[in-house]
Amino acid sequence: MNQSRENWGSRMGFIMAAAGSAVGLGNIWRFPYMAGANGGSAFILIYLVFVFIIGLSVMIAEFAVGRRTSLAAVGAYKHYSKRWTFAGVLGVVSAFFIMGFYPVVGGWALAYVFKSLTGLLSNAGAIGDTFGAFITNPMEPLVWMIIFLLMNVVIVAKGISGGIEKAGKVLMPTLFVLLILIAVRSVTLPGASAGLAFLFQPDFSEVTGQTFLAALGQAFFSLSLGMGCMITYGSYLSKEEKLPNNALIVTALDTGVALLAGIAIFPALFAFGMEPAAGPGLVFVVVPSIFAQMGGIGTLFAAIFFVALTVAALTSSVSLMEVVAAYLIDQKQMDRKKAVYSTGFIMVITGILSSLSLGVMSGFTILGVGVFDFFDILTDKIFLAIGGMLLAIFVGWVVKKEDLRDELTNGGAVPFGLFDIWYNVVKYVIPLAVAVVAVLGILDIAQTGLMLFGLAVILVLGIFSHKL
Ligand code: TRP
Numbered sequence: 001m002n003q004s005r006e007n008w009g010s011r012m013g014f015i016m017a018a019a020g021s022a023v024g025l026g027n028i029w030r031f032p033y034m035a036g037a038n039g040g041s042a043f044i045l046i047y048l049v050f051v052f053i054i055g056l057s058v059m060i061a062e063f064a065v066g067r068r069t070s071l072a073a074v075g076a077y078k079h080y081s082k083r084w085t086f087a088g089v090l091g092v093v094s095a096f097f098i099m100g101f102y103p104v105v106g107g108w109a110l111a112y113v114f115k116s117l118t119g120l121l122s123n124a125g126a127i128g129d130t131f132g133a134f135i136t137n138p139m140e141p142l143v144w145m146i147i148f149l150l151m152n153v154v155i156v157a158k159g160i161s162g163g164i165e166k167a168g169k170v171l172m173p174t175l176f177v178l179l180i181l182i183a184v185r186s187v188t189l190p191g192a193s194a195g196l197a198f199l200f201q202p203d204f205s206e207v208t209g210q211t212f213l214a215a216l217g218q219a220f221f222s223l224s225l226g227m228g229c230m231i232t233y234g235s236y237l238s239k240e241e242k243l244p245n246n247a248l249i250v251t252a253l254d255t256g257v258a259l260l261a262g263i264a265i266f267p268a269l270f271a272f273g274m275e276p277a278a279g280p281g282l283v284f285v286v287v288p289s290i291f292a293q294m295g296g297i298g299t300l301f302a303a304i305f306f307v308a309l310t311v312a313a314l315t316s317s318v319s320l321m322e323v324v325a326a327y328l329i330d331q332k333q334m335d336r337k338k339a340v341y342s343t344g345f346i347m348v349i350t351g352i353l354s355s356l357s358l359g360v361m362s363g364f365t366i367l368g369v370g371v372f373d374f375f376d377i378l379t380d381k382i383f384l385a386i387g388g389m390l391l392a393i394f395v396g397w398v399v400k401k402e403d404l405r406d407e408l409t410n411g412g413a414v415p416f417g418l419f420d421i422w423y424n425v426v427k428y429v430i431p432l433a434v435a436v437v438a439v440l441g442i443l444d445i446a447q448t449g450l451m452l453f454g455l456a457v458i459l460v461l462g463i464f465s466h467k468l
Helices: 002-022 025-037 041-069 073-080 082-117 124-136 140-158 163-187 193-200 209-222 229-234 243-271 282-292 296-331 336-356 371-397 401-409 415-444 448-463
Strands: none
Touching: 002 163, 002 229, 002 243, 002 296, 025 041, 025 082, 025 209, 025 243, 025 282, 025 296, 041 073, 041 193, 041 209, 041 229, 041 243, 041 371, 041 401, 041 415, 073 082, 073 229, 073 296, 082 124, 082 140, 082 282, 082 296, 082 336, 082 371, 082 448, 124 140, 124 282, 140 296, 140 336, 163 193, 163 243, 163 282, 163 296, 193 243, 209 243, 209 371, 209 415, 229 296, 243 282, 243 401, 282 296, 296 336, 336 371, 371 415, 371 448, 401 415
């Protein structure tokens, strides 16, 4: 009796951690504005196809490599082949880059808890302008970003279990319930049907190479793939767990939350006559606007929503920081506290530059984009997709097929030849598909210099791989 309870507890713990990493700002902040900027339903359809064919298979592959080697990302690659170390290090670089902008937005979410309680909703017409003024302010968002980063440092320095897991167990379901509530309110507003049409009636006339690359990048970003995060989490997983089932649950949860966020936001957005392509401010403007219509209770709901959003962001950002920390601890023999403090310090600097690039530093650009966009576009449009492709090539062509069969079937059999289907998808389909999408997207993108820079970074890492 006792034993089975313990087993179940650990399975839940893992799913919570992996889902906690996956569900974050990517689903609630990023997914709606990406969908909005890329034409809505056609983007969403392509996104779903990528999630369930490429994303799910890559997640299974990351779990398998992690659990097989019991090593975090860099160590796992290195374990099989020194020449592949660079693919793990590319993941560490990606973690730094994502953490170059993620805490800025995490800070916004945190700030909005307090803004909701102190009168943000009382003047519904000014909510959009308030957001613009806030993120371009040279001081205020920096303070929130630093507080958000400090929370990360404290958690990762102590190890991830404990407080954050408990907070997640309460607040993740709360977030889910609140999203359903917002969605119901949103679709029942007069004029909401235009939003539903935008979400669910595909118009393929606006699809370009960019749409595919954006959807692929969003799939990797939202599922926490392509940089070794799920390798690291898989390395802590017990041998009895069925990897494909766990991957399917995490993928389904993540996708469910993203779609729910879309249904919560777009109908209201159209009902209020706002612009779907409004960009990164969407959730910070639309959600308070919905709650503003509910009177006093709306204030409370808005505050709880942003608490839950902050926690969702936190359970994701700690997984990013953990990838960097695990590398320094395992490969560079650094003490955990020292690894986390120095990592955190660098992230404060990049976060400050990112945040300022939306306001006073907007004139400063690198290869044509501001600092925030530099980190965002490089990871989303290049590093994660190439990282996922490298992992697929590695698993398909370097790791032994029988090892993988053993990991994925737990020594038993799987029905319908699913293992072989997965294996061929990873070995042939994913490398090819990612390559095609990347080439089409890069040819089509405005920031060509930035893309070439990203590819050069990967090349340099590959050349110096033996030193890493
Ligand atoms: N998936 C998270 C989100 O949607 C962000 C994230 C956490 C991530 N770990 C990652 C993205 C690893 C890419 C790779 O908010």
